[in-house]
Amino acid sequence: MKGLSATSVIGLADALIHWQIFFVLCNAVGLDQAAGNFAAFCVAAAFSFYLNVLYLFERETSVFFYLMFIGLMGSVSFGVGAIADVWRLPGLVTVASFSLLNIGSGYCFFRFVLFRGRWT
Template structure:
């Protein structure tokens, strides 16, 4: 499983993981959207990072690069959730907007920063 098909399958799994955790944390646990979005992102991103490193890019990367990714994109996930909390937006808007940002920015970060030695 390589290239675009691998990225698509992993991206869909990442999105499903993120959305499920987000809605469980918001609905069942009662967390705010900012905290729920951040926690869901961290779990889904860890899954994506590991699977992409293992199957898609077949490359190693540093822990510091991974932590940079988590900090930057995690901050963005928290920011999107905070904006939604402040404006009383529905959770569906929060995860949809962040998923679109994560898809484009996350892919670029994975391909051109984390795994730049072995391009697909």
């Protein structure tokens, strides 16, 4: 249960960082939702990865699998933003829908792929 609760807290912090960066990039800087969502994801994912390694997992991790995850979820973040741009959806819909996808798939990826057998 320790791993699930800690991962949940890190996931929520990741989502808050993502949302803040997304809204700054889209509203203040003027990026479209696809680029803003991708950039916000990259920053939040780096934060999340660092905290997971620092607090939850003891051994070294596979950079290859981490980069695969970043590539896959980065593509998903860009795709969700691109769909929102085409359909002219509000930014809140973009970040909320992507956050749900990211938290669920991120937990599964970190737990069962990247850090399998290393859960403390």
